[in-house]
Amino acid sequence: MPVATACPIALTAAERVRLKKMAYGYKVEHRLRVRAQIVLHAARGRSNACIARETGLHLDTVRAWRGRVAHGGLPALADRKRSGRPARFTPVQIAEAKALACQLPAETGVPLSRWSCPELAREAMQRGTATFVSASTMRRWLAEDALKPWQHRSWIFITDPCFRTRAERVLDLYARTWQGQALGEDEYVISADEKTSIQARCRCHPTLAPGQARAMRVNHTYGRGGALAYLAAYDVHRARVFGRCEPRTGIDPFTALVAQVMSQEPYASAKRVFWIVDNGSSHRGQKAADRLAAAFPNAVMVHTPVHASWLNQVEIFFSVVQRKVVQPNDFTDLTQVGDRLRAFEDRYNATAQPFQWRFTTSDLDDLLARLDRHTADHQAKSSTVLAA
Incomplete structure (x- = not known):
């Protein structure tokens, strides 16, 4: 009987370069690298038996890939589409598991505060949703819809009946308007508040600087050196901060902060200076507004709604202070804390830009x-x- 001849393969220069990169690339999958080597040998006119000896592959394997490339070109090197293993879970089972994750455990009678993937898998099996489902499978199902029932966020209902009116006044000031009129060049907006209980924690061992493949190391144990309050007034449109450290918060420390700002230009001779504050005890209610107006006739106190300190831009500055100055807390005493805060004010004021407030x-x-x-x-x- 006549012997079947091997399928001839002719490659262009571009195809040969591509196959060489595939055959000798160290990041290429092993199966693709072997297939590319078979095709390169075949393009040189070598027999299937010779290629099998040189590559250590079975003769049928060489014959199969040589034939596929001869008839389909280089795209035939890729695997053909396969049906794969039959699905073990139906879409209904997956939907029931996701619906369970969207319920609070208390609603289902389970004594848990929140779900975890192992608990969800166990509950699904107890309910008969599936005979067996692993925690990793449950995690994969939830990832399809970005469901994370083990996480939680706190929130609060709005209780202030004048919430919209008060919030609108604050947002209008950020947009440089007041009662429908644009603010003048000699009118300013100040956001003020207190950051309480900044502690001086003296670590029992010195903090170690970061090194190669090593983060900064802060000793866990510390001695307490007391705490102070940091009061800050932030000029919303000029991005300038005025701060002071006090032993505690209260009416007198806040009044001292106002006097510190209002006694210097351009605020002393300004037409109006709007002070945005929350409803803390140091500046709560109409009495605080009257007290401010009596001391400084050109000062106007504007309160944020109750439970809406997030509308006060100085809170953003406090978050910067927390990240860049306070944490990790390693101070010898309160004097060092105060010096660090004052030095940071100078550094911040030298380069600061107004916050890009987008909430309208x-x-x-x-x-x-x-x-x-x-x-x-x-x-x-x-x-x-x-x-x-």
Whole structure:
């Protein structure tokens, strides 16, 4: 019987370069590298038996890939599409597992505060959703919809009846308007608050600087050197900070901060200086506004809504202080804490730019609308539970 001849393969220069990179590249998968070597040998006119001896492959393997490339070109080197293993879980089972993750454990009678993947897998099996499902499978299902029931965020209902009115005034000031009128060049907006209980923790061993493949090391044990309060006033549009350290917060320390700012230019001779504050005890209510106006006639106190300190831009500056000055806390005494804070003020004021505040009154309306819908849904759900 006649002997079947090997399929001839002719390569272009570009195909040969591509195959060489594939055959000798150290990042190429082993299966692709072997297939590329078979094709290169075949393009040189070598027989299948010779290629099998040189590559250590079975003759049938060489014959198969040589034939596939001869008829399909280089794209035939890739694996063909396969049906794969049949799915072990139906879409209904996966949907039921995800629905379980979207329920609070207390609603299902499980004595847990929040779900974990092993607990979800165990509960799904107990409910008969699946005979067996592993925690890793459950984790993969939840990742498809970015569900993370083991995480939680705290939030609070709006209780201030004048929330929108007060929040709108603050947002208008950030946009340099007041009662529908644009602010003048001699009108300023100050955001002020206190950062309480900044401790001086003296580490029992010196902090070690970072090194190669090693993070900075801070000793866990420390001695307490007391605590102080840091009061700051932030000029919203000029990005300038005025701060002072006090043993504690209160009316007198806050008044001292106001006097520190209002006694210097351009605030002393300004037409109006708006002070945005929260509802802390140092500056709460109309009495605090009257006290400020009596001491400085050109000062106007504007309160944020209750539980809305996030509208106060000085809180952003405090977060910067926390990250860059306070943490990790390693100070010998309170004097060093105060010196570090004052030095940071000078450094910050030298290069600071105003915060890019993007939350507007339109965003406020959208937020309140979402909260109203959420409140209505919550009340409807509570009514249904009580009726049942």
